[in-house]
Amino acid sequence: MPILRIKNRHRNKQLKILFASYECAPFYKLGGLGDVAGSLPVALKELGVDIRVIMPYYYKIKEDYPEIKKYKLNIYQSNLPRSRVPVYFLDQPIFRAKNIFDQSERARFITFSLLIKELLDENSLNWRPDIIHCNDWQTALVTKTYKKQKSQKYLGAKTVFTIHNIGYTGRTKLSVLEKFGFTEADFNQIKNGSVNLMRQAILDADLVSTVSPTYAREILTPAYGYDMADALEKRKKDLCGILNGLNVSDWNPKKDKDIIKKFGLEDIGNKYINKNQLQKICGFETVANVPLIAMVSRLAGQKGFDLLKQAFAEIMRLNLQFVILGTGAKEYEDFFRQMNERYKHRFSAHIKFDLKLARQIYAGADMFLMPSKYEPCGLGQLIAMKYGAIPIVRSTGGLVDTVSRDSGLSFKKYDSSEMFKTIKRALTVYHNQRKWLKLVKNSMKKDFSWATSAKKYLKIYQKLIK
Structure with missing residues (x-):
């Protein structure tokens, strides 16, 4: 039975999503976001969505996956395993550090966010999404760039921002952001000379989601939402909680080769x-x-x-x-x-x-x-x-x-x-x-x-x- 293709009624074409993440299993995984980025796009592809993943081309990826091919200047491409979901890897000197959380961490992910907009403006992928799905503070500034100034070359991209863990806010000094062309006027709140990038993305994104319905309710309170609870309250109508899934092809006791005896x-x-x-x-x-x-x-x-x-x-x-x-x-x-x-x-x-x-x-x-x-x-x-x-x-x-x-x-x-x-x-x-x-x-x-x-x-x- 053929897969039902999901259409954007107004443009009469397949819905196109760019999934932006700083980690994606199996290429580079540090936490739960890596699992999400490696699994959710595959499930969406099966629903007929034209979804593609974009992430930095880290030193370790280059080492561990030498078969990844260059797509064009500074862009490499592969697919998620056992799928037809393209993954674009952006190559820049700042992404090649062996420790991505060193002193250049903030500059590294600001660069990543700005590159995404630049690539889409210039149509470097020969493809433009209807929606950019951003994840955690490392891609927070994508939402700012699209709210701040809709590109004259590329209009209409909406942004979804997903909070995977609100405890990691990406607080960044304004002086660092200014080096990348941002100004004090771009941000709703500056505390002690720093900007909470997660808070800003909550305010800037067209829609905000998090990874479970209960957590979506919890973060509206200061006990769980910290100093972002007020921003979330403002966006309450645009906030939803969608439970993460489990990659059942990977985690299945009936097929698990690493356990002594398979069972069901x-x-x-x-x-x-x-x-x-x-x-x-x-x-x-x-x-x-x-x-x-x-x-x-x-x-x-x-x-x-x-x-x-x-x-x-x-x-x-x-x-x-x-x-x-x-x-x-x-x-x-x-x-x-x-x-x-x-x-x-x-x-x-x-x-x-x-x-x-x-x-x-x-x-x-x-x-x-x-x-x-x-x-x-x-x-x-x-x-x-x-x-x-x-x-x-x-x-x-x-x-x-x-x-x-x-x-x-x-x-x-x-x-x-x-x-x-x-x-x-x-x-x-x-x-x-x-x-x-x-x-x-x-x-x-x-x-x-x-x-x-x-x-x-x-x-x-x-x-x-x-």
Whole structure:
């Protein structure tokens, strides 16, 4: 059956989207945005959208993907894997640094934003989008350039700005922005000689989105929206929350080559072979009826590790096994290394990045702990449910939208005793085999594919070009 092509009614042509991001899996991935940029465009392409990704051509991409071909002067091109979604890589000396977050970080991403407009003005891609979809502060100034001065050569591009994590604002000194031709009059608010680029993009974009419905409501309050809550309140009618998806072709226990035994709903017993393997890796006793809790996370305060630190001794008095994988703040890395020595036969800390081990942890764990202080969307709980590990989460952001009573356990107050009580409650349910198996099956049946998210993005794109 042919794909239904989405038309822009007013121009009678296929809807064209330029997706601007500073990271995109698999070419260059640092966080959740990389996953979004590598997956959402593919799902939109399947809906008939002519979508293309644009990002900087970093030194590491050049090293890791030598097969990427030059499209024309200073522009390289490839496709997202297993798709027909073009990716344009912009090559400039400032993008070639080995550390993209060095002292030139602000100048690097200002350059990226301005180059996007320049390329479109000059029609360097031989293609012009109806909408430019910008992501986080690194592309915030694209929205400013289109609001400040509609190009005489290229009129009509609308902008969508997606907030993936409002905690990273891209605050930049006005003196740096002035070197790129901006003036004080271009910005709605300057504090201590600096501009909050995320706040400015919220005010400048034609439409603002974020990565879950609950987070969209939360950031309207100062507790979550910080000094951007007032700007978001002004744009409330143009703000929406669309839940991120999960790349189910990549995260699928039925096809995962990195776990000891593949499994699905029809052979769920194989999950316990994976648990046994994980217990061996961690140096735990290989018993089936002791619950195994896992965390795969950046070790940061946002992820609730302060609560875990406070409650850790109490947790380890319970009859359970516990594994953590991740890197981050030295305070937490040091703490978990110490706990590794103290509880070595029941607690295992892996202070590193190891994707293969992460997959085995998801496949082998009974429960997945995610006590986040705030969580725009969250990916860990989606993977955990797909692999039959029951999430224990704090009710915030995307965790509210993805973890329900029939697929996990949650607590509201950001408090270590509340977290501890919820872990104890999970252990009680675990020892009721019938109830636990139902939870596991419910969680594995959940559909978090990108197809659902893509349909919602398509609706907001269509709203903009009416």
